Amino acid sequence: MADETELETVDVVAVAPHPDDLEILCGGTLAKLVHQGYRVGIIDLTSGEPTPRGSLAKRKQEAETARQILGVHVRVNLDLPNRILMDGPENRYALATAFRKMKPKIVIAAFGRTPAGSPDHYQGGLIAEAARFHSQLTKWNERFDGTDPYRVPHLVYVPFPSDAEVRTWPGTFVIDISDTIEQKLAAVQAYDSQFDGDRFAKVRHYLTSANGFTGGRCGFLYGELFVLPTPVGGDDLVRVVTGGKGTFAPVQLPGRDHLPLQ
Numbered sequence: 001m002a003d004e005t006e007l008e009t010v011d012v013v014a015v016a017p018h019p020d021d022l023e024i025l026c027g028g029t030l031a032k033l034v035h036q037g038y039r040v041g042i043i044d045l046t047s048g049e050p051t052p053r054g055s056l057a058k059r060k061q062e063a064e065t066a067r068q069i070l071g072v073h074v075r076v077n078l079d080l081p082n083r084i085l086m087d088g089p090e091n092r093y094a095l096a097t098a099f100r101k102m103k104p105k106i107v108i109a110a111f112g113r114t115p116a117g118s119p120d121h122y123q124g125g126l127i128a129e130a131a132r133f134h135s136q137l138t139k140w141n142e143r144f145d146g147t148d149p150y151r152v153p154h155l156v157y158v159p160f161p162s163d164a165e166v167r168t169w170p171g172t173f174v175i176d177i178s179d180t181i182e183q184k185l186a187a188v189q190a191y192d193s194q195f196d197g198d199r200f201a202k203v204r205h206y207l208t209s210a211n212g213f214t215g216g217r218c219g220f221l222y223g224e225l226f227v228l229p230t231p232v233g234g235d236d237l238v239r240v241v242t243g244g245k246g247t248f249a250p251v252q253l254p255g256r257d258h259l260p261l262q
Contacts (some may be wrong), residue, residue: 008102012038013108014108015109017082017085017211019191021121023187025160027183028177028224029158034072035071035179040070040072041074042067048082051193055093059193066187074102082120083120094131096135100149101129102146114160114162145182159225173226174223176221177222218243
């Protein structure tokens with residue numbers, strides 16, 4: 001796992017509270033971005049420890065193995081406190097410092113309320129939102145390890161599946177991960193302290209079912225859902241409707257340039 005002082009610039013960085021969160025939520029998309037030639041990073045806010053089934057050394061090794069499986073270029077752990085992660089100034093500064101060093105064009109933030117799961121999930125999303133804002137602030141460089149301000153152009157959320165509030169977001173889209181679903185599953189399986197034996201069989205069934213349903217809504221075999229704080233926009237209706245995969249020439253009507261105005 002990369003040390004924070006060794007952070008490299010990336011095109012896209014994904015942020016979540018715990019190692020294994022991003023593999024589960026958007027591992028297929030991260031692997032696909034790498035295949036498409038983008039530089040990709042992961043920021044884990046906490047170590048995920050303590051847990052009933054893991055250890056700090058084991059979780060670090062698992063996270064590095066998962067990084068290699070996905071092909072992600074750099075992974076950093078900010079070592080914020082697990083189980084009691086809270087949105088607040090110091091945690092915002094820590095993540096904003098990473099943004100200033102990595103200079104991503106897009107931040108993917110895990111976000112959502114998980115009433116039956118860890119409260120860290122929601123707090124991590126709040127930290128990511130605030131850190132994106134803090135990253136651009138001037139005359140505060142001493143709070144960000146002496147780094148210069150950097151404005152992150154785009155923020156995208158990847159929701160936790162149990163978050164019913166995703167229905168209220170103004171913009172959603174699905175990424176086709178049919179060609180990277182096996183990489184995603186292998187990266188999740190790398191966390192064998194958390195998902196061994198029958199536990200991984202259940203997780204695999206859940207992910208293939210959930211990603212199959214999500215992808216199927218768009219005609220894909222498997223897909224991952226993302227949400228935006230604004231509606232999806234564009235200057236070409238055809239490319240927006242077709243997901244940017246195809247265009248076609250407008251129908252040429254005979255003498256259309258000479259049709260009388262109605």
